[in-house]
Amino acid sequence: MTNDNKTDGSSQLWGGRFTGKPDERFAEFNRSFGFDIRLFEADIRCSIAHANGLAGAGVLSPEEADSVTGALRTMLELAANDPDYMLLDVEDVHSFIETRLIEFVGDLGKKVHTGRSRNDQVATAFRLWMRDETDALIGKVGNVLSALVSLAERHKSAVIPGYTHLQRAQPVLWTHWCLAYFEMLSRDIERLADARKRINVMPLGSAALAGTAYTIDREAVAHELGFEDVSRNSLDAVSDRDFAVEFASACSLVMVHLSRLAEDLILYCSQEFGFVKLGDAVSTGSSLMPQKKNPDALELLRGKAGRVFGHQMALLTMMKGLPLAYNKDMQEDKEAIFDTADTVAVCLDVAAITLNNVTLNEQKAREAAAKGYLNATELADYLVRKNVPFRTAHDAVGRLVLAGLEKGKELNELSVSEMQAVVPEINEGVYEALSIESTLRSKSATGGTSPVRVAEALAEARARIEE
Numbered sequence: 001m002t003n004d005n006k007t008d009g010s011s012q013l014w015g016g017r018f019t020g021k022p023d024e025r026f027a028e029f030n031r032s033f034g035f036d037i038r039l040f041e042a043d044i045r046c047s048i049a050h051a052n053g054l055a056g057a058g059v060l061s062p063e064e065a066d067s068v069t070g071a072l073r074t075m076l077e078l079a080a081n082d083p084d085y086m087l088l089d090v091e092d093v094h095s096f097i098e099t100r101l102i103e104f105v106g107d108l109g110k111k112v113h114t115g116r117s118r119n120d121q122v123a124t125a126f127r128l129w130m131r132d133e134t135d136a137l138i139g140k141v142g143n144v145l146s147a148l149v150s151l152a153e154r155h156k157s158a159v160i161p162g163y164t165h166l167q168r169a170q171p172v173l174w175t176h177w178c179l180a181y182f183e184m185l186s187r188d189i190e191r192l193a194d195a196r197k198r199i200n201v202m203p204l205g206s207a208a209l210a211g212t213a214y215t216i217d218r219e220a221v222a223h224e225l226g227f228e229d230v231s232r233n234s235l236d237a238v239s240d241r242d243f244a245v246e247f248a249s250a251c252s253l254v255m256v257h258l259s260r261l262a263e264d265l266i267l268y269c270s271q272e273f274g275f276v277k278l279g280d281a282v283s284t285g286s287s288l289m290p291q292k293k294n295p296d297a298l299e300l301l302r303g304k305a306g307r308v309f310g311h312q313m314a315l316l317t318m319m320k321g322l323p324l325a326y327n328k329d330m331q332e333d334k335e336a337i338f339d340t341a342d343t344v345a346v347c348l349d350v351a352a353i354t355l356n357n358v359t360l361n362e363q364k365a366r367e368a369a370a371k372g373y374l375n376a377t378e379l380a381d382y383l384v385r386k387n388v389p390f391r392t393a394h395d396a397v398g399r400l401v402l403a404g405l406e407k408g409k410e411l412n413e414l415s416v417s418e419m420q421a422v423v424p425e426i427n428e429g430v431y432e433a434l435s436i437e438s439t440l441r442s443k444s445a446t447g448g449t450s451p452v453r454v455a456e457a458l459a460e461a462r463a464r465i466e467e
């Protein structure tokens with residue numbers, strides 16, 4: 001009756017139908033305990049709920065269920081207090097828990113796998129783990145949002161040049177720039193929260209592929225584990241990992257946003273721009289060039305995006321050709337998701353720290369916003385107010401810019417007569433229109449960079465993070 005065919009020198013959950021031993025290299029290749037050990041706590045929680053489900057189905061007596069769940073809880077403590085407790089030569093975390101449970105409660109431990117498979121077990125434990133991780137990441141994105149709001153509040157009325165094609169385009173408030181990233185990362189929170197809904201569905205009770213043969217109250221088990229719902233189809237439940245792909249995808253977009261934020265700041269703290277000073281806390285020096293101060297924190301935020309995208313692509317590729325239902329290929333989901341979660345978590349922490357170490361050189365940024373014809377569109381709008389059709393005004397201002405370039409003057413440095421020589425509609429009032437202040441003020445529609453709109457947006461952002 002017993003499985004003594006412990007071919008890899010340890011405990012394994014199968015072996016009865018085997019006469020030969022696994023090749024050692026293959027056993028190592030097959031083994032996931034080195035990484036799925038991270039599911040230990042989640043898998044214990046699932047096993048406790050499953051044991052209660054078995055008691056409900058009459059497979060375990062109430063006393064048996066109590067001994068099993070008590071032992072499983074004690075195993076959490078043993079693992080927390082004794083690092084050696086986790087040292088066991090087993091195939092995966094599920095084998096580990098069952099082996100230790102049998103050590104603990106004897107043959108009773110051999111009943112706990114009744115009516116379940118590692119296929120629904122792993123999908124359930126993985127979802128539990130990812131649910132917690134999603135909550136943690138949402139909190140960390142929230143910290144970056146707070147850092148962006150504080151950074152805006154430190155330089156409330158500062159102006160920077162806004163760019164398109166990395167060419168100076170129109171002036172914007174520094175706060176407007178900060179809040180652009182606030183919006184992007186707020187959507188990331190929504191995406192993570194949305195992915196969480198589909199993560200939070202319980203596969204347990206699907207068994208290997210066909211469903212469990214015992215009258216386990218799946219809804220009660222789900223309730224105990226805090227799952228919002230139970231899966232509706234056992235083949236689907238053990239074999240899809242779309243929830244992992246969605247999580248990776250939401251994480252990829254977080255990284256796109258952190259990477260662009262990093263890129264902007266890398267440019268802004270270069271000597272060529274000189275808008276931003278990065279604190280020593282998030283900078284490094286050169287081993288050779290004594291003068292150097294490098295934005296390594298920002299460069300790593302940009303650089304680490306690639307590995308997260310890579311994991312997402314790996315997951316999609318791993319899934320696309322799999323026949324229903326479970327296939328061992330899917331064991332590859334763990335390392336992809338673990339590294340995704342770890343990478344995004346540390347990047348969010350470092351992003352918040354870095355933003356807290358950013359200081360804007362308000363004068364330099366303003367000077368840059370005043371040079372390079374950033375008020376040209378404003379001049380066209382001025383002419384539109386004088387009833388010149390926009391396309392005609394655009395062309396006239398283009399010619400004025402050309403005249404300014406020849407004379408080495410900004411638009412507002414040209415005299416009225418110099419301007420009138422090209423565009424007769426212009427008069428003295430033009431200088432007021434060309435100021436940075438009025439350029440900003442005019443962008444007063446919702447979402448624009450006028451000081452009034454931006455102050456409202458900042459107050460709203462502050463309220464949102466305090467919620």
Ligand code: ARG
Pocket residue numbers: 032036092118119122326328330331332334
């Ligand atoms: N370590 C496996 C995984 O992560 C657990 C499930 C194993 N199931 C199986 N039928 N071999 O996918």
